[in-house]
């Protein structure tokens with residue numbers, strides 16, 4: 001049986017942070033990283049805009065500014081990001097403040113989906129140079145903590161320390177692992193909302209600030225803005241009973257690509273915290289996702305703001321006429337979002353959109369498209385037994401799937417923090 005000091009499951013930024021962090025701290029460790037995908041490095045394949053300012057990407061229940069900044073400095077010294085310029089931020093901040101909203105000023109960099117792929121290639125080469133064994137296309141199936149082995153779809157592997165970082169897509173897998181190794185967890189928080197797509201001229205702030213982070217009352221925020229050569233995409237999810245549903249998302253290619261479709265997209269999400277009787281955020285999200293898929297004929301729903309304001313559904317035959325003058329980048333189903341989305345969430349998001357339209361006039365142009373659902377259910381909250389995301393004597397978790405991060409840099413930092421714990425334990 002193959003045996004390693006450390007086995008890392010997941011080659012996303014959390015796994016990468018951990019692998020490079022471990023090699024820096026203890027070069028002699030034997031490390032294996034596996035990923036179920038034949039290519040991967042997880043979510044860095046999409047858009048790859050990185051935020052380097054706390055609390056963006058750092059769930060505050062696990063991170064304070066001091067802890068986050070310590071690891072962010074290490075991420076910066078490793079990745080050498082080139083921060084984007086921001087203009088007129090105070091102007092937008094003043095407008096937001098008058099409405100009880102806020103705009104955070106964040107250090108950002110944007111590689112784009114193409115730039116992200118180049119970075120991934122470099123990182124994987126560097127990993128190999130540093131002696132980390134990388135096995136792509138190998139899926140962890142289960143863990144046996146007594147024997148300190150994991151089973152994959154190819155073999156059994158022994159470990160001294162196991163780090164599981166399967167990302168948001170591995171949410172269900174991580175829950176299965178937690179059941180197997182008896183780690184208590186809750187997942188009572190979920191972000192539900194929609195993705196907005198419009199012309200850049202209707203959301204010109206993106207010329208001043210690539211990914212503006214607005215916070216509105218009632219826990220609504222903007223998130224993951226993409227512009228230039230920007231596209232809305234869908235991510236496929238399958239429930240435990242095998243039913244399919246889709247959540248939308250967005251990405252853009254780097255500024256170096258020649259085509260510019262003149263569009264911008266961003267998410268506007270409301271955080272929902274479920275209380276007594278405590279329900280699973282994942283199950284709630286799945287029900288909403290399935291309802292949207294039912295109404296959208298198996299696809300996400302899209303509606304023009306002009307139709308929404310009139311209280312009528314969008315239809316295929318009217319979708320690109322007159323004022324509705326740009327083509328959606330995602331082939332979603334024209335429909336009626338208010339039939340699918342819980343009214344409380346829709347009300348708060350629409351209120352936030354109206355505030356946003358006062359801060360950046362134009363975003364509620366009739367042609368603006370709202371896509372539903374965009375759901376982020378990355379708030380698995382395992383019971384950690386120390387500050388380094390340890391769940392059992394020889395097992396650690398990190399990254400978005402484990403609730404320790406919400407973005408590339410936070411995931412990388414959480415991998416580093418777990419690495420510190422592993423080094424101390426070995």
Ligand SMILES: Cc1cc2nc3c(=O)[nH]c(=O)nc-3n(C[C@H](O)[C@H](O)[C@H](O)COP(=O)(O)OP(=O)(O)OC[C@H]3O[C@@H](n4cnc5c(N)ncnc54)[C@H](O)[C@@H]3O)c2cc1C
Nearest residue numbers: 010012013014036042043046049140166167399400407408
């Ligand atoms: C379309 C899209 C755009 C995004 N844009 C941005 C952005 O611009 N900026 C930003 O900060 N964040 C962005 N994100 C979020 C970002 O990708 C995540 O925050 C980040 O990747 C989380 O890192 P992670 O290491 O926790 O998980 P991931 O990056 O998801 O990596 C987890 C890895 O684990 C592997 N895995 C899962 N289960 C198993 C298993 N059983 N066995 C083996 N391997 C397994 C997966 O294949 C995956 O490669 C975006 C996400 C998407 C989907």
